[in-house]
Amino acid sequence: MGYRFDDLTTACRDDWRAYIEHDFVRGLGAGTLDRGAFRHYLQQDYLFLIHFARAFALAAYKSRSLADLRHAHEGLKAILDVELDLHVGYCRDWGISEDDLARLPEARATLAYTRYVLDTGNRGDLLDLHVALAPCLVGYGEIANWLSAQSFTQRGEANPFEAWIAMYESDDFQGAMRAELDWLDARLADVTPARFNELATIFRDATRLEIDFWQMGLDQRL
Numbered sequence: 001m002g003y004r005f006d007d008l009t010t011a012c013r014d015d016w017r018a019y020i021e022h023d024f025v026r027g028l029g030a031g032t033l034d035r036g037a038f039r040h041y042l043q044q045d046y047l048f049l050i051h052f053a054r055a056f057a058l059a060a061y062k063s064r065s066l067a068d069l070r071h072a073h074e075g076l077k078a079i080l081d082v083e084l085d086l087h088v089g090y091c092r093d094w095g096i097s098e099d100d101l102a103r104l105p106e107a108r109a110t111l112a113y114t115r116y117v118l119d120t121g122n123r124g125d126l127l128d129l130h131v132a133l134a135p136c137l138v139g140y141g142e143i144a145n146w147l148s149a150q151s152f153t154q155r156g157e158a159n160p161f162e163a164w165i166a167m168y169e170s171d172d173f174q175g176a177m178r179a180e181l182d183w184l185d186a187r188l189a190d191v192t193p194a195r196f197n198e199l200a201t202i203f204r205d206a207t208r209l210e211i212d213f214w215q216m217g218l219d220q221r222l
């Protein structure tokens, strides 16, 4: 007993590294990622964010305390008022209009990942749901930090993906990631080994679905 978030990443170390250091991520850092692959990813990420907002609404429904209800509400507001607005603007810069976004077909990788998170939350409790959301919430912060530390990463105008890296490296985003880590550390401190194993399976599955999401972008696959 006495688990922490780091025990989840340690339990699926190879999958976690494959997600954080994926070729798609390396291409973002080096500035060499195929533009079509990035546009495809941006489009599918719009659909992803809509379902992710629904998952925060589910977290509100699953909350047993006012503090957890507020936490879910903050997460939902952050996606609707900040993340999705930014995303729509970002898509516009990449030549994707709101009309295009409204008509997108959903890729299999998007379907699989988002519905997996929603099903995990429906079936389980608030901790199951947060663990399913963690590769997304914590992973992108870790990816931005990892990229900043790599010698191949190009910063500034030389890199067409600079805004993407900067968004997830920002104090706002890193603060939200820290808050999520604290929430998870507090809950994981008193789970049994059997319960930890269940949670580690959820975390690994969601991490594998993040890897598939990057690969879907690279392959420009529906």
Ligand SMILES: Cc1ncc(C[n+]2csc(CCO)c2C)c(N)n1
Pocket: 045, 048, 049, 052, 075, 078, 079, 083, 135, 136, 137, 138, 140, 210, 213
């Ligand atoms: C496939 C995929 N995985 C993770 C994120 C990152 N992300 C999505 S919502 C959110 C929190 C917003 O408050 C974060 C960090 C993404 N965009 N797309």
